[in-house]
Amino acid sequence: MSDDTTAPAHTPPSAADQPIAELILHRKILVVCGAGGVGKTTTSTALALAAARKGRRVLALTVDPSRRLAQTLGVDRNLDTPVSISPERLAEAGIEPPGSLDAWMLDPKLVADRVVHKLAKDPEQIERLMNNRIYKGLSRMVAGMQEYMAMEALHEFHLEGKYDLVVLDTPPSRNALAFLEGPQRMANFLDGRIFQLFVPAGEGGGGFFRRTAGAVIDRVNSMVFGEESYRDIQEFFQSFSGILTTLNKNAGSMIELLGNPDDVGFLLVTSPTDASVSDAHFFRDRTREMGLPFAGFVLNRSQALAGDRTFPATELLGPEPTAVARSALKKLQVLAEVERSEMERDIHLLATLAEESGDSGFALATPTVPGGANDMPSLIHISERLYHAAPYQV
Amino acid sequence: MKELFEKRALLITGKGGVGRTTATAALAMAAARSGKRVLIAEMGEPEEDLAALGRLFGRKTLSADPVPLARNIDGVMLWSRKGHERFISVVLPIAALVRAALRSSALRRMLDAAPSLNELGVFYHMLTLARAESPSGGPAWDLIIIDLPATGHALGLATLPDRVLQILPNGPIARAIHEGKDVFFDPEDSAMLVVTLPETLPVTECLELLEGLRETDMPIGGVIVNKVVGDEFTEAERDVLDPLVNDHDLFGATRFLGIGMVERSLRHLRESTGTPIWRLPELSTEGPGLIHGLSDAVLASSNDSGDVE
Numbered sequence: 001m002s003d004d005t006t007a008p009a010h011t012p013p014s015a016a017d018q019p020i021a022e023l024i025l026h027r028k029i030l031v032v033c034g035a036g037g038v039g040k041t042t043t044s045t046a047l048a049l050a051a052a053r054k055g056r057r058v059l060a061l062t063v064d065p066s067r068r069l070a071q072t073l074g075v076d077r078n079l080d081t082p083v084s085i086s087p088e089r090l091a092e093a094g095i096e097p098p099g100s101l102d103a104w105m106l107d108p109k110l111v112a113d114r115v116v117h118k119l120a121k122d123p124e125q126i127e128r129l130m131n132n133r134i135y136k137g138l139s140r141m142v143a144g145m146q147e148y149m150a151m152e153a154l155h156e157f158h159l160e161g162k163y164d165l166v167v168l169d170t171p172p173s174r175n176a177l178a179f180l181e182g183p184q185r186m187a188n189f190l191d192g193r194i195f196q197l198f199v200p201a202g203e204g205g206g207g208f209f210r211r212t213a214g215a216v217i218d219r220v221n222s223m224v225f226g227e228e229s230y231r232d233i234q235e236f237f238q239s240f241s242g243i244l245t246t247l248n249k250n251a252g253s254m255i256e257l258l259g260n261p262d263d264v265g266f267l268l269v270t271s272p273t274d275a276s277v278s279d280a281h282f283f284r285d286r287t288r289e290m291g292l293p294f295a296g297f298v299l300n301r302s303q304a305l306a307g308d309r310t311f312p313a314t315e316l317l318g319p320e321p322t323a324v325a326r327s328a329l330k331k332l333q334v335l336a337e338v339e340r341s342e343m344e345r346d347i348h349l350l351a352t353l354a355e356e357s358g359d360s361g362f363a364l365a366t367p368t369v370p371g372g373a374n375d376m377p378s379l380i381h382i383s384e385r386l387y388h389a390a391p392y393q394v
Numbered sequence: 395m396k397e398l399f400e401k402r403a404l405l406i407t408g409k410g411g412v413g414r415t416t417a418t419a420a421l422a423m424a425a426a427r428s429g430k431r432v433l434i435a436e437m438g439e440p441e442e443d444l445a446a447l448g449r450l451f452g453r454k455t456l457s458a459d460p461v462p463l464a465r466n467i468d469g470v471m472l473w474s475r476k477g478h479e480r481f482i483s484v485v486l487p488i489a490a491l492v493r494a495a496l497r498s499s500a501l502r503r504m505l506d507a508a509p510s511l512n513e514l515g516v517f518y519h520m521l522t523l524a525r526a527e528s529p530s531g532g533p534a535w536d537l538i539i540i541d542l543p544a545t546g547h548a549l550g551l552a553t554l555p556d557r558v559l560q561i562l563p564n565g566p567i568a569r570a571i572h573e574g575k576d577v578f579f580d581p582e583d584s585a586m587l588v589v590t591l592p593e594t595l596p597v598t599e600c601l602e603l604l605e606g607l608r609e610t611d612m613p614i615g616g617v618i619v620n621k622v623v624g625d626e627f628t629e630a631e632r633d634v635l636d637p638l639v640n641d642h643d644l645f646g647a648t649r650f651l652g653i654g655m656v657e658r659s660l661r662h663l664r665e666s667t668g669t670p671i672w673r674l675p676e677l678s679t680e681g682p683g684l685i686h687g688l689s690d691a692v693l694a695s696s697n698d699s700g701d702v703e
Contacts, residue, residue: 216494217498223566229562335645
């Protein structure tokens with residue numbers, strides 16, 4: 001592994017040969033998408049590490065790190081601000097100034113509280129908002145809040161300008177695309193028309209028709225939510241209307257920001273399964289439709305690069321092998337057959353992804369890391385591999 | 395694993411890539427073969443091509459209303475919008491009001507976008523299916539098996555009812571949640587099963603998930619260790635191969651080393667948790683043959699946690 005930890009040659013990498021290098025050296029935001037279990041968190045951490053090792057000031061935002069990964073970085077979960085990795089660990093990771101690596105395990109509640117603190121007018125308002133029952137419940141919810149809060153955190157750190165690059169590991173989801181819908185869903189949720197639903201009838205003003213419609217909605221709402229809860233909800237929307245309007249603007253500017261191909265790249269991490277091709281196809285389509293800059297596909301846990309392995313031939317056993325040795329090798333050969341066909345499958349898959357990625361995107365493969373990326377050397381190993389990875393050429 | 399078939403609902407979770415959907419299908423097939431009427435469910439949009447569970451039964455998509463997949467097995471896509479519609483039509487007394495509410499684009503957008511209302515819709519859809527009755531009376535299905543999307547969702551679902559009750563302690567939503575808790579959180583009727591692989595990292599993640607789940611009211615049924623490969627190597631054969639795979643870059647080495655880790659991972663799992671553990675074998679078949687083969691294994695499988703039997 002020693003050759004992976006040495007500094008790379010000083011020739012600047014070109015996008016065509018080393019697409020990951022180009023991304024982490026020049027973009028400001030990388031959004032790493034992928035279904036659960038494909039190695040998305042490890043990949044995005046490795047990307048952040050690679051960028052920091054090349055001298056950039058990097059923030060790794062993640063939602064659901066494994067405990068071991070958090071330990072490897074020396075970062076606790078549930079801290080209310082990003083933390084810098086300790087100097088010893090930076091040194092261990094081969095990161096030298098100006099390069100730096102901060103990490104933050106996103107906790108939706110903490111992000112929401114930060115927003116309230118930042119946008120509230122005075123301490124009294126903070127107090128009132130933080131104690132609102134609906135707010136307390138909502139901000140503690142995991143389901144559905146992660147996407148919003150990841151987006152908000154991304155917005156905040158981007159504006160702050162403290163980092164050259166923010167790498168966002170998107171929340172785990174059934175399909176890789178859930179996060180893409182985030183900004184639009186957020187804008188929808190924060191849409192003024194939804195507030196109207198919860199403004200008590202009559203207060204909204206307007207003509208006879210509007211008042212009548214308002215009364216109907218009022219009735220529907222109080223039946224759906226129950227009288228008492230409906231009043232709580234109305235109060236929530238009234239107290240938070242200012243903050244929600246700001247968040248709505250942020251969501252709008254975030255959509256604009258994420259569409260900038262010079263600054264942003266969307267990566268899809270996938271693994272060799274039946275679903276990966278259809279996921280990739282869908283991802284490509286959706287990013288195009290939404291005007292988001294698609295960067296490429298990373299086929300993780302792939303054996304596509306394993307072509308330099310050799311088949312365990314009988315010659316390995318030397319002259320006159322024992323019966324035990326022969327039977328052992330025979331069993332190994334069965335496993336080797338399986339791995340060889342998996343390699344062929346993965347190469348085919350990679351070729352399909354490369355075709356899917358089009359002219360401006362790329363597809364590349366990364367191998368399985370035995371035992372997972374649980375310590376700094378293996379994380380460095382993965383990050384170097386990604387940095388130097390060549391795209392599949394159709 | 396047959397003892398699980400006496401429940402009303404099984405919730406299957408685990409990290410992506412561990413074979414959760416396959417395990418769901420195999421459990422369903424085994425229960426169906428034991429004479430149970432089974433409903434299997436996954437989450438998503440009906441008619442979209444991502445129906446992984448449907449695919450195992452040769453269907454590209456599933457709909458929000460149950461359809462027959464195999465003998466004694468129906469399949470459904472749990473869909474938040476279906477749940478919302480059902481809920482609204484139960485709560486609102488007048489059909490015209492229901493139609494107006496469902497036509498309201500603002501309400502529609504709110505239901506689609508508000509945090510957790512989506513999940514609540516899915517929860518309510520689950521509840522309506524659990525309550526569904528057969529024409530002859532009694533529940534329409536003996537057993538409902540739900541393929542939950544990912545680890546995070548399992549915890550999200552496990553904590554959802556109490557979180558929502560915190561926000562909305564009274565009213566129709568709260569009543570529905572209490573009713574849902576009676577079904578899905580009752581250890582008599584329901585169990586969550588965590589699927590994992592016999593490898594170091596998946597076992598660690600499984601233990602973390604179990605720890606998280608123990609802080610909730612969700613009844614934990616046990617762990618299913620999937621893709622357990624039988625170790626066909628004798629000690630003497632290992633001694634021959636160990637130096638070979640170290641000195642050469644060989645095809646087959648990854649699997650050979652992985653097999654050596656299986657028993658160690660299982661032991662770690664056994665020692666770290668008191669829940670039942672079942673094994674499912676790795677089979678080389680695919681599609682319906684795989685599900686059938688695994689259902690054989692389900693029917694034959696007994697608790698491996700060491701403290702039972």
